[in-house]
Each structure stands twice: as structure tokens, then as C-alpha cells.
Amino acid sequence: MTTTSLIHYFLAFLESLDVTPIFLVPGATLDPLVQALAEDQSLKAVCCSHEVSAGYMADGYSRVTGKPGIMAVMGGPGASHAMTALLTVKTEQIPLLLVTGDVDSKLADLHAFQNPGPALLNQSAWLEPLMLKSWRIQDPAEAPKILAQAQTCLKAWPAGPLHLQIPVDLWEKPLEADLPALKLTITETPPLSPERIRQLGDKLKSSVKCALWVGSSLKASLAAPQLESLANSLQIPVITSLRAKGLLPENHPLSMGVFGFGGNSRAEQLLLSEELETLVVLGVRPSERNTLSWHADLLTGKRSILWVDQTTQPQWAKAFPQLEVISANPNAILEALATQIPPLPESLRAQRLAWLKFIKERPAKLQPPERETLATYFKLLRQAIEPTAPVFVDAGLVKRNAGSLWQALQPDTFYISSEVGAMGWAIGAGIGAAFAQQKPVVVLTGDGSMRMQGTEISTAALHRLPILFVVFKNGTLGSVAQRLAESPSSQSLLQLPPIQWTVFAKSLGVPAQQVNSPADLANILAEKQVLKGPFLIEILLPISDSQAPERAVPRLERPEHPGYLSRPSEQDL
Structure with a gap:
């Protein structure tokens, strides 16, 4: 047995997972952890602009490494900010550990400020649906057993988010336990018989x-x-x-x-x-x-x-x-x-x-002529970017366009949020991926997503990460504008403020250039330093040029009709 503190035991637990960095947004209930991480030489901590971005970064890190992503935020408002990221990793089966700080254990049943307990915010109730499992350490002696369970769950299938809640006064309490060792848990599905394979x-x-x-x-x-x-x-x-x-x-x-x-x-x-x-x-x-x-x-x-x-x-x-x-x-x-x-x-x-x-x-379906310029932009980017570079694609029209116009030349190089598709996900996820490998990463996003998560590019600037952010700017919420094309009165409501993303990026420490034509993009990409990043390219698009064609999807309203597939109910899925 070794005498240590809960916080040093927890840091050893993180080292046993072979993950770094830990993405966090500091708060009073995390002060001991922040201090310990700052003093530790083996673990890297990244301070994020927003809790949901910390979750997206942990998500992106996990996707490119196959290891769990780790994030830490304060309980209550910090955890509530992170919920969209937790929903994403839950539905898309990405391993992630959320650590939340809690108020002093002596105040757990009182109306302490930002108390995540049932006495005030009842954090466990609204986090429970998003978690595979959740623990609250009430005594340092519980830590070895709980962290061993967490270690097993993070290596098992199906993957998803886990939650660990630690009161601020317990971090520095003494603990007698052997330091954790890495345990691999592999869940195997029974194989099919040779006859079935045949x-x-x-x-x-x-x-x-x-x-x-x-x-x-x-x-x-x-x-x-x-x-x-x-x-x-x-x-x-x-x-x-x-x-x-x-x-x-x-x-x-x-x-x-x-x-x-x-x-x-x-x-x-x-x-x-x-x-x-x-x-x-x-x-x-x-x-x-x-x-x-x-x-x-x-x-x-x-x-x-x-x-x-x-x-x-x-x-x-x-x-x-x-x-x-x-x-x-x-x-x-x-x-x-x-x-x-x-x-x-x-x-x-x-x-x-x-x-x-x-x-x-067989002749392919004809595409609208106005998409030719957009296709040229994707082709120029593809020619300039290494085939092995991870590409993170945001929600909306940029995802639809990238699906058909971007050519993926290697496996594990094209990343999307497939089930939740929150706007701005790719910005944080791409940053997390860049921390994982320190080689060029590309983020394809739009001006709607930049309005939500664009400030996080300052983290890429602070850490000098090799990321190329490509912003397709059409001045509107393109997917919605496309669906409501027959409603002219709706279009003005969907218009976005005329933000100059090059000016925005430079104010956050990221060099940037604006593109008005394929020739502009070709000249910028010829300067190889833009791929060493961080760097932002703002591509100006007319609304019509940015819209991928909407597919006419035949659906059957009468499930009994033979040979057709009716929309299943929520219960069925």
C-alpha cells in the first residue's frame, strides 16, 4: 500500500489511461485539480473557452486516437454547458470521461452557491440520461474501486460518456492504495459458425x-x-x-x-x-x-x-x-x-x-452549373492537403457538400458528427485532434457554425496548432434557407450578420485570408505555411453556389403498401 492523496491517485489513474491532454474549463470546485495539473510534468491540460468546446475537443481527440477523451468542468452551470457534447458522444459511442467539481461535502445538502446536488440544481437527474455510468466519490477510500470500474468501462463496448463527481474538499485528503495499473477489457461478440460464414x-x-x-x-x-x-x-x-x-x-x-x-x-x-x-x-x-x-x-x-x-x-x-x-x-x-x-x-x-x-x-445526375465553382474549391483543397490529414466537417450545407465533393483517399481521415450534428462541433473536435498528433488537421465549417464556436480558434492560436480552418461564408443559415426556399419572407430572417471572419480570426491571433475565386484559393494554398497553421481561409459564396441539391425522397404514408419502406416509429428505433 502507498499513502498518497486523492488528487495524486487520480492523476496516476489518468496516466494509466495513456491520454493527454485533459480539456477543462476551470472553476472554484476544480481549483485543486487545476493546480495539480499545472505542476504535473507528465500530463498536459488545455484551458478551453467554453465547456461544450472542451467536450468537442475530448471527442475529436478520442476519434483520432481510439483512446478515451477526458474533460473537466465545474458542476452545475459548467456541466449544463457541456450537455450537447455529452449527447454527441453518447449517441455516437465515443469513450469520454467527464469530471465535475462539487461543493464542499459538508455543504452537499445545503443551498450552497452553484451546488450541483439535489438541494439546488439536481445535476445527477439531468445528466443521468446522457451517461453510461455516473459516480460521486463521498470518501477517498472509495476512489480505487470507483476508478477501477471507470477504467474498465472506458475500454469496453459499447462506448460512451462516464461521469465522475468529486467534492472540492476531498481532492487533497489522504488515501492508502496501490497506484492504478492499466487494465484492458475487450468485449467479444460470439463469432458466427463457419457454416454461416460460408x-x-x-x-x-x-x-x-x-x-x-x-x-x-x-x-x-x-x-x-x-x-x-x-x-x-x-x-x-x-x-x-x-x-x-x-x-x-x-x-x-x-x-x-x-x-x-x-x-x-x-x-x-x-x-x-x-x-x-x-x-x-x-x-x-x-x-x-x-x-x-x-x-x-x-x-x-x-x-x-x-x-x-x-x-x-x-x-x-x-x-x-x-x-x-x-x-x-x-x-x-x-x-x-x-x-x-x-x-x-x-x-x-x-x-x-x-x-x-x-x-x-452510366451518366451521373446533372448538377446545377452554379455548383461547379464550389466543386473547384473542394478539388483545390484536396490537391493541397495530404491524403492522411484528418478532415473535420461541420453541420449544415458544408457537410452535405463535403460528402459528395470531397474525395477521401484514406480511412480514418473524414470525421463528422453523424447523429447529433451540432453546429460548431468540427471546430472543437478538430482542435482536439490536433493536440493528439501534432500534424496538420483541416476543419471545414460555415459562418453559422463560426458564430457558435468560432472563439475557440483562439485555443489553436495559443498552442500554435497545425490547423487549417476553412470557412464557407454564404451569409445565411443555408440548410434552413434551402428548405424554406418557397418562403421569401423567411429568407431575411435567416440572414447572418456580415462578420468578416478574416478580421475576427486575426483578432484572436490566427492569420487569415479571404477568397473570392478559385484563383485566389490556389494562390493562398501555394504558400505552404498556411497548412502549418493555425490559419483561416474565408471563402465567399453566393447563397445559390453553396447549396447542394435537395433530394426528392419518396415516402409512403401507408405502411401496408407492398415493397415500400414506411417511416418507423420512434419506439421501433
């Missing part, structure tokens, strides 16, 4: 017109080479969800791009065509965005559809009766298919190659 392989080889649709439940570092091997062996076209964009490099001849929100016409033509005979879905959640609002043509015809995901729920089969649903680890299934299924017979291979040639030569 059946899946037969399904992929039973028809000429067959496709793979893959999603973010596949762990890219493991799945990417296996996916490419399987696609090459079977000459099978691959479609991805937006969050899995780049899992098969989009310059690969078998990549059909993204289906769903931000998707492209080639993927839509393939996945919604009546000619498709077999579709195998690995790791895609049948959510509204992934399925183009449960597109009515997705399950039409006589196609055979097999949906495999580790988080598949029994309700899916009820909501989507046309599916053959298998609850299994899609990573294990992909590995088995890639290593155990023999290549196509020559006769079937020749037929599939002919079908692939037909798919690629």
Missing part, C-alpha cells in the same frame, strides 16, 4: 448484381485492408455511409462513394436501382440520415438484403421486415469473409466486370 460468402457470389454497403461500426484500422481485399477478390462495388467515407479509398475503382445524407449520384443510382439483386450491409445503422430518410426505393424489388451490425436491435427486424438482420460484430464478419471466401469463378467474374463497366459509364 452462407454469407455464397450470398455475395450468388448473383452478378451485388453490392457491399459499409458503415462506421467497422473499425477502419482493421477493416480497411480487409474490405479492399474482399472487394478486389469478388469484384464487388462498395458504398459507404457518410461517417465511413474513405473506408475504401474513393479513388479506388470499386468505390461508389457515399449513400445517404451528403451522398453522390452514383451511389444512389446503384443502391436505389431495381436491378440490384443482392445487398450486404456491414456496420451501417438504418438511421434517417444513412438511409435518405428511409427512402421508399431502398427495399423495393426482389433484392436480397442482409444487414449485419453489432448494435443491431430486435426492433429493426420489426421496423424493416424486408431485412435479414444478424446481430454480430461486423469487423469479425468482414475478416472471415476476406480470409475464408475464395475468389469468384471466372464466368461470374466476367459478368460482374461487365456490370461494373455499365455502372461506371
Whole structure:
């Protein structure tokens, strides 16, 4: 046994997780932790402008490293500010530990200022739905057991946010315990039988017109080479969800791009065509965005559809009766298919190659001419940025445009908030990613998102992080303006103040330049120092140039109609 203090035991716990930095917003109930972190040489602390930004940074750090993100804020108002970030990591299964400071334990049942306890703010009640698990340390002797449980939960699946609440007077109390050691917990899903794997392989080889649709439940570092091997062996076209964009490099001849929100016409033509005979879905959640609002043509015809995901729920089969649903680890299934299924017979291979040639030569849907300039901007950025650089994309039109116009050339390089999509998420998440690896990071955002989280670029300036912020400025809330295009009176309400983001950025210590044409952007990108960052590029767009085309989504109001997919109820999902 070692005699130490709760705070030093907690710092050793953080070191055992092999994570740094800790993203925080200081407050009175965190003073002992802030002081200890400032004195500690092995852990880095980052002071953020806002609690939700601290959560987004921890989120981005976790996404690029696979390690838990750590954030610390004061209880009460600090925790309430962080809730959108907590909602994001909960729904998108990102491991994160939230540490909140609490008032002195002797004041827990009194109306102390900013008391997060039930006597005043009742913090536990409104945080509980967002947490996988929450603990409040009431005695330092409880810390070893509680932190061991937290350590296990942070390494387990499904991932998500955990909460640790510590009263300010306990931080420096003595504690006798051995320092924590790293414990890895790997949750395995029972594998499918060899016979079942063979059946899946037969399904992929039973028809000429067959496709793979893959999603973010596949762990890219493991799945990417296996996916490419399987696609090459079977000459099978691959479609991805937006969050899995780049899992098969989009310059690969078998990549059909993204289906769903931000998707492209080639993927839509393939996945919604009546000619498709077999579709195998690995790791895609049948959510509204992934399925183009449960597109009515997705399950039409006589196609055979097999949906495999580790988080598949029994309700899916009820909501989507046309599916053959298998609850299994899609990573294990992909590995088995890639290593155990023999290549196509020559006769079937020749037929599939002919079908692939037909798919690629089929005319794509025409895009509005005004989008050509926007496409040129994305192409210039793609040419200037290293293929391995992480790109974080914000909510709104920039996400829809990036889905179809940005070419992801490597797995684990395209990051979005797929389920919550809070505006400004990419700014904080990109900063967190830059702390993780100290190599160039790109943030694609809009002027609406900058109004919400733009001040956080000052953190990038303070720490001289290699981030390129690209702001697509159209002067309006573009997604809403597009939906309300038939309502002229609404457009004036949606107009944004004419903020010059270059001036704003420079006032926060970030060099910036404005772009009025593709030639301007090409000249700026030729100056290599802009990619060493931090640097901000403000691209001025007319509203019409920034709008991705809205998809006409056929939906069926009568669920009994055969061959169509009705919108499932909230209970079903």
C-alpha cells in the first residue's frame, strides 16, 4: 500500500489511461485539480473557452486516437454547458470521461452557491440520461474501486460518456492504495459458425448484381485492408455511409462513394436501382440520415438484403421486415469473409466486370452549373492537403457538400458528427485532434457554425496548432434557407450578420485570408505555411453556389403498401 492523496491517485489513474491532454474549463470546485495539473510534468491540460468546446475537443481527440477523451468542468452551470457534447458522444459511442467539481461535502445538502446536488440544481437527474455510468466519490477510500470500474468501462463496448463527481474538499485528503495499473477489457461478440460464414460468402457470389454497403461500426484500422481485399477478390462495388467515407479509398475503382445524407449520384443510382439483386450491409445503422430518410426505393424489388451490425436491435427486424438482420460484430464478419471466401469463378467474374463497366459509364445526375465553382474549391483543397490529414466537417450545407465533393483517399481521415450534428462541433473536435498528433488537421465549417464556436480558434492560436480552418461564408443559415426556399419572407430572417471572419480570426491571433475565386484559393494554398497553421481561409459564396441539391425522397404514408419502406416509429428505433 502507498499513502498518497486523492488528487495524486487520480492523476496516476489518468496516466494509466495513456491520454493527454485533459480539456477543462476551470472553476472554484476544480481549483485543486487545476493546480495539480499545472505542476504535473507528465500530463498536459488545455484551458478551453467554453465547456461544450472542451467536450468537442475530448471527442475529436478520442476519434483520432481510439483512446478515451477526458474533460473537466465545474458542476452545475459548467456541466449544463457541456450537455450537447455529452449527447454527441453518447449517441455516437465515443469513450469520454467527464469530471465535475462539487461543493464542499459538508455543504452537499445545503443551498450552497452553484451546488450541483439535489438541494439546488439536481445535476445527477439531468445528466443521468446522457451517461453510461455516473459516480460521486463521498470518501477517498472509495476512489480505487470507483476508478477501477471507470477504467474498465472506458475500454469496453459499447462506448460512451462516464461521469465522475468529486467534492472540492476531498481532492487533497489522504488515501492508502496501490497506484492504478492499466487494465484492458475487450468485449467479444460470439463469432458466427463457419457454416454461416460460408452462407454469407455464397450470398455475395450468388448473383452478378451485388453490392457491399459499409458503415462506421467497422473499425477502419482493421477493416480497411480487409474490405479492399474482399472487394478486389469478388469484384464487388462498395458504398459507404457518410461517417465511413474513405473506408475504401474513393479513388479506388470499386468505390461508389457515399449513400445517404451528403451522398453522390452514383451511389444512389446503384443502391436505389431495381436491378440490384443482392445487398450486404456491414456496420451501417438504418438511421434517417444513412438511409435518405428511409427512402421508399431502398427495399423495393426482389433484392436480397442482409444487414449485419453489432448494435443491431430486435426492433429493426420489426421496423424493416424486408431485412435479414444478424446481430454480430461486423469487423469479425468482414475478416472471415476476406480470409475464408475464395475468389469468384471466372464466368461470374466476367459478368460482374461487365456490370461494373455499365455502372461506371452510366451518366451521373446533372448538377446545377452554379455548383461547379464550389466543386473547384473542394478539388483545390484536396490537391493541397495530404491524403492522411484528418478532415473535420461541420453541420449544415458544408457537410452535405463535403460528402459528395470531397474525395477521401484514406480511412480514418473524414470525421463528422453523424447523429447529433451540432453546429460548431468540427471546430472543437478538430482542435482536439490536433493536440493528439501534432500534424496538420483541416476543419471545414460555415459562418453559422463560426458564430457558435468560432472563439475557440483562439485555443489553436495559443498552442500554435497545425490547423487549417476553412470557412464557407454564404451569409445565411443555408440548410434552413434551402428548405424554406418557397418562403421569401423567411429568407431575411435567416440572414447572418456580415462578420468578416478574416478580421475576427486575426483578432484572436490566427492569420487569415479571404477568397473570392478559385484563383485566389490556389494562390493562398501555394504558400505552404498556411497548412502549418493555425490559419483561416474565408471563402465567399453566393447563397445559390453553396447549396447542394435537395433530394426528392419518396415516402409512403401507408405502411401496408407492398415493397415500400414506411417511416418507423420512434419506439421501433
